[in-house]
Amino acid sequence: MLIIPVKEGENIDRALKRYKRKFDRTKTMRMLRARKQFTKPSVAKRAQKIKASYIQRLRTQEEVG
Structure with missing residues (x-):
């Protein structure tokens, strides 16, 4: 349960925005x-590997460039 x-x-709009962000x-x-x-x-594992390779590629580009 979220407590804000x-x-x-x-303002209630501001509190609602904080709630939505927290949610x-x-x-x-x-x-x-x-x-x-x-x-x-197998599909979940494949997606996880693709995501990991993408993140790895971004990190290597950061180091190089």
């Missing part, structure tokens, strides 16, 4: 959408 303390005199960071919706459909382990 609202300060005295704070996005918990990745709740991402997990719900991922659970909706089954992903084969």
Whole structure:
């Protein structure tokens, strides 16, 4: 459960924006959408390898250039 303390005199829109930001960071919706459909382990592993190689490529480019 997310708790957002609202300060005295704070605009409700600002508090709502903080709530939405905090909710996005918990990745709740991402997990719900991922659970909706089954992903084969081989497909998940392949996607993880592709993501890792992409990140590795970015880091090597940072070191070189």
